Amino acid sequence: MTAKIAYGDVEVGTELPGRSFPVTRATLVRYAGASGDFNPIHWNEKFAKEVGLPDVIAHGMFTMAEAIRVVTDWIGDPAAVVEYGVRFTKPVVVPNDDRGTVIEVSGKIGAKLDDNKVRVDLTVTNAGQKVLGMSRAVVRLG
Amino acid sequence: MALDQSFVGRTYPPTDPYEVGREKIREFAVAVGDANPVYTDPEAAKALGHSDVIAPPTFVFAITFAAAGQVIADPQLGLDYDRVVHGDQKFAYSRPVRAGDRLSVTSTIEAIKSMAGNDILDVRGEVHDEAGEHVVTAWTKLVARGAAEEGKA
Numbered sequence: 001m002t003a004k005i006a007y008g009d010v011e012v013g014t015e016l017p018g019r020s021f022p023v024t025r026a027t028l029v030r031y032a033g034a035s036g037d038f039n040p041i042h043w044n045e046k047f048a049k050e051v052g053l054p055d056v057i058a059h060g061m062f063t064m065a066e067a068i069r070v071v072t073d074w075i076g077d078p079a080a081v082v083e084y085g086v087r088f089t090k091p092v093v094v095p096n097d098d099r100g101t102v103i104e105v106s107g108k109i110g111a112k113l114d115d116n117k118v119r120v121d122l123t124v125t126n127a128g129q130k131v132l133g134m135s136r137a138v139v140r141l142g
Numbered sequence: 143m144a145l146d147q148s149f150v151g152r153t154y155p156p157t158d159p160y161e162v163g164r165e166k167i168r169e170f171a172v173a174v175g176d177a178n179p180v181y182t183d184p185e186a187a188k189a190l191g192h193s194d195v196i197a198p199p200t201f202v203f204a205i206t207f208a209a210a211g212q213v214i215a216d217p218q219l220g221l222d223y224d225r226v227v228h229g230d231q232k233f234a235y236s237r238p239v240r241a242g243d244r245l246s247v248t249s250t251i252e253a254i255k256s257m258a259g260n261d262i263l264d265v266r267g268e269v270h271d272e273a274g275e276h277v278v279t280a281w282t283k284l285v286a287r288g289a290a291e292e293g294k295a
Contacts, residue, residue, distance in 0.1 A: 021175065027173075027175075030172070030173045031173045031174065033169075033173070034169045034170045034172070034173035034174075035170065035173070035203070035204050036204045036208070037204070037207075060228045060231070061200055061203050061228070061231070062174065064200050064231060065174040065176075065198060065199075065200045066174060066175075068198075068199050068200065069174070069176055072176075072178060072198070072199070073178070076190075077180065077190045078178065078180060078181075078196060078198060078199055078238060079190070079192065079196060079235075079237065079238040081199050081235065082234065082235055083232070083233065083234045083235070084199050084200075084232070084233050085230065085231065085232030085233070085281075086230065086231055086232075087229065087230045088227075088228050088229060088230070088231070134230075
């Protein structure tokens, strides 16, 4: 594990570079194939509406995968992530057009822990609303 | 229908090993749009001290969730899978998953709760490699929405 950020270089409140992740229907089909999650709520509008959703929604695990990229892009080596957890609070609705929607992720240091570890608190929003709660990673820095 | 509390603490047999392939990791990294070469280029992975390409942090969910399938589908537990949504997800890693791993998952029901007509099931999946070493633990909270909340679906 070779994190390129040093423990001594961060303080509580230090912000990580934020990122925006576009999501279209094509993104969801690709993720379904790669992850093996073929639940039709992620690609079949008729089915999604029948079960009470406003439209097709992104896989929660897709949003979780994107959110941690703010951390892994920052530290370089993803092996530095020792814990990662989220709560799925709101669905990311993905319209059937070529623009889709955007997941916005920001992160900051929430706590400095022992053993060169820090807790990163992530804020993950879509269409102006939080879609993940308690989104936190523990990361071992250099 | 409330789930049977006597299932709390039940551990299911370890799954047959899942062999992690380089190309499967590449496919996943492409699907999440992540160009970090540590996922696709063995030399880049070695430069960071890994013996082969590693997988993105959430990659292992496909393996642990498939393993949780034996809990979800256990007819004695009686979970209504058509009503299940993913509530929480957490991972704790001893090391990253990497190409060549043969991973086995042992699933345990940690908790069963009933809240506001919903059944809530916490499943822990312990992932070990072929040598029996711990790789990662995945905690998955599943919520089976109560029938009252449902429309005519």
